[in-house]
Amino acid sequence: MRVFHTLTVLANVEKGLADTEAGATFSAPSMSMALLTIFVLALYVGAGTVAKIQPKMFTTFVSGSNVISGITLLGAIVLAGRSDYVLVRMLGGIAVALATMNVVGGLLITHQALENTKEET
Amino acid sequence: MIELVELIQLIGCVMFIAAMRWLSTPQFANRGNLCSAGALLLIVGVLLCSGNFKDVTWIVLGMLGGIAGGFWIAQQTQSTAIQQHVVLLNGFGAGASLLVAGLGFGSSPRNTIEVVAAVIAGLLSAVGLSGSLTAFAKLEKMPIGRNPKFSVQHRITGSLLAVCLVASLWIILHPQDVLLYWVMVLVALVLGYFQLVFIARKDMPIAISVLNAFSGFAASATGILLSNTGLIVAGALVGASGFVLTGVICKALNRAIRDVLFGVGSDHILVIANGEDLPSQDLPPLDVLPLDSL
Numbered sequence: 001m002r003v004f005h006t007l008t009v010l011a012n013v014e015k016g017l018a019d020t021e022a023g024a025t026f027s028a029p030s031m032s033m034a035l036l037t038i039f040v041l042a043l044y045v046g047a048g049t050v051a052k053i054q055p056k057m058f059t060t061f062v063s064g065s066n067v068i069s070g071i072t073l074l075g076a077i078v079l080a081g082r083s084d085y086v087l088v089r090m091l092g093g094i095a096v097a098l099a100t101m102n103v104v105g106g107l108l109i110t111h112q113a114l115e116n117t118k119e120e121t
Numbered sequence: 122m123i124e125l126v127e128l129i130q131l132i133g134c135v136m137f138i139a140a141m142r143w144l145s146t147p148q149f150a151n152r153g154n155l156c157s158a159g160a161l162l163l164i165v166g167v168l169l170c171s172g173n174f175k176d177v178t179w180i181v182l183g184m185l186g187g188i189a190g191g192f193w194i195a196q197q198t199q200s201t202a203i204q205q206h207v208v209l210l211n212g213f214g215a216g217a218s219l220l221v222a223g224l225g226f227g228s229s230p231r232n233t234i235e236v237v238a239a240v241i242a243g244l245l246s247a248v249g250l251s252g253s254l255t256a257f258a259k260l261e262k263m264p265i266g267r268n269p270k271f272s273v274q275h276r277i278t279g280s281l282l283a284v285c286l287v288a289s290l291w292i293i294l295h296p297q298d299v300l301l302y303w304v305m306v307l308v309a310l311v312l313g314y315f316q317l318v319f320i321a322r323k324d325m326p327i328a329i330s331v332l333n334a335f336s337g338f339a340a341s342a343t344g345i346l347l348s349n350t351g352l353i354v355a356g357a358l359v360g361a362s363g364f365v366l367t368g369v370i371c372k373a374l375n376r377a378i379r380d381v382l383f384g385v386g387s388d389h390i391l392v393i394a395n396g397e398d399l400p401s402q403d404l405p406p407l408d409v410l411p412l413d414s415l
Contacts, residue, residue, distance in 0.1 A: 032234040035345055035353055042341075042354040045138055046361030053145040053366070055373050058326070063207045064144040065362055066333050067157055068137050069214050071355035072340045073165060074130075075221035075347055080183060081174030088224050093179030095220040100187020101194065102214035107158050108195035109210070113203050114150040 060113040067106035073099035129167040130351030136160035137355055141362060164351060205260035208329045212253025215336040218246035222343045223306060227299040235346050236296045240289040240305075242342035247306045249335040251313030256329060259322055274319045281312035316382070324381040327370050334363025 029037075053061060076099045080092030136156050143153030174180070191210075198206040222242035231239065258265045288305035292298055320328045337359025344352025371378050 031348060032232065032345075035348065035350070036234075038350060039341060039345065039353050039357050042134075042357035043361040046141070046358035047365045049138065049141040049358070050145055050362050050366050050369065053369065054147070057145055057147060057150065058330075058366070058370055058373075059203055059207070060150050061141075061144050061366065062326075062330055062333055062363075063203065064150075064154060064157060065141060065337070065359045065366075066207055066211050066214070067154075067161070068141070068355055069211070069333065069337045069340055069359040070161065071164070071352055072214055072218045072221060072336075072343065073161070074168060074349060074351055075225070075340075075343055076183070076217050077165070077168060077172075077180055078347070079221050079224055080179040081172055081177055083224070083228070084175070088228075089176055089179045091220055091224060093183040095217040096180055096183025097186040097190065098213040098220075099217040100184050101190040102187075102210045102217065103161055104188050104191025105194040105206070105210050106191075107154060108191065109198055109203060109206055110144075110154045111151070112195070112198060112200060114147075114154065116200055116203070117147055117150070 056117050060110060060117060063106060063110040063113050067103055067110060070099050070103035070106060073103060126167055126171050127350060130164055130349075130354075133160040133164040133351060134354040134358075136163075137358055141358060202260075204326060204329055205257050208253045208260070208325075208332060209257040211329070211332055211336050212250050212257065215246045215249030215253060215332075215339060218242060218336060218339045218343055219250055219306065222246060222339070222346060223302065225343070225347055226302060231296060231346070233293065233296075235348075236293050238342045238345035240292055240302070242339050242346060243302060243306050244285055244289065244309050245335045245339035245342065247309035248313035248316070249332055249339060251310040252317040252328075252335070253313075253332050255314050255317035256320075256325055256332065259317070259320075260325055265318065274315070277315050278312060278319075281308055281315065284308050285312060320381060324374075324376060327367060327374065327376065327378070327381045330363055330367040330370055334360045334367060337361075337363055 050061065073096065076092055076095035078092075080089050080096050083089050083092060137160050140153040140156035140160065143149035143156065146153075169180070194206060194210065219242075222239055226236070226239035226243070255265065285305055285308050288301055288308070292302055292305065295301075317328060337356050339356070341353050341356025341360055344350070344354075344356055367378065371381070
């Protein structure tokens, strides 16, 4: 009887394990929901970066974060390089120029701004 | 190769977070600036190397023009005039976002979330573009328009905003209507001008932070439209930090954001009538008071 009981238990355990293998899981998130999740979490991180900012760093930070918003350059490059229509690629080229100006000019101006904060001390 | 591009974007975003933290401190701000430069270089470089591009001529021309333009603008910037050039560059970024979002929207069928994202991106980048250029012009003391009375302002910006919202609802329901999208963008451009032209020059630092946040959120919405995580995260970082920073600056300058947006100014002469201040609606229009102390 004992042997029979043990065998039954073992069989049930095996069945339980097989159930987990056979798909007792969540279904994968849709792309849009995953992206929205990332977006929301990134908002909190972004809000936290200015937690301890002092007034004299305001201009530097605004300029610096302006540079990061030049990430739009990625979209512009794809537009300028991968679109099927010449006109769209040309407009993409304009977008690339604008975004690159944003980045390059912004980096230099941010540097100038932070130099200013050093002079004040 | 596709996965490498996305991995590098993740690394780049982590670098952006570190860079922004450093940029808020005096002693590490330089490090932060270099870090964001490195992150952008890395992300863009890997994208350029990996890409299956039909045609690189416009990319190359654009980048060369952009680098030259960026250097030129930075040359023109004096230490006392940093913020107007920051907002000018912000406007350029918003313009780029507008093109990317608008042309990306028209190109292929999108699901509802992507259409909503495209509409948000279009509105925010259009307002950001015209608003930034207006702010630049105001700070450079260009004669771009006098400040009319408050009651007119509410009507103008309110009605423009209502048109934009109605149009965006229609577009979400009828995503094939690309023409209406660009009409809405046009209306939003006008809205951006009118909103910024009312803001006092003294309040421009706050407006600049708001515009910065707008272009950040526009980039993020474009990222949701194009399913690009780098755009989404970086845009959210910039947008959220700009949003919070606007509140911080308002508190530091002791101004309420509502007052800033509607041009109610501390640069009005306090009108004392019978020993009391008049309520804001009764204050004389801004063009009567030539107080621009910046």
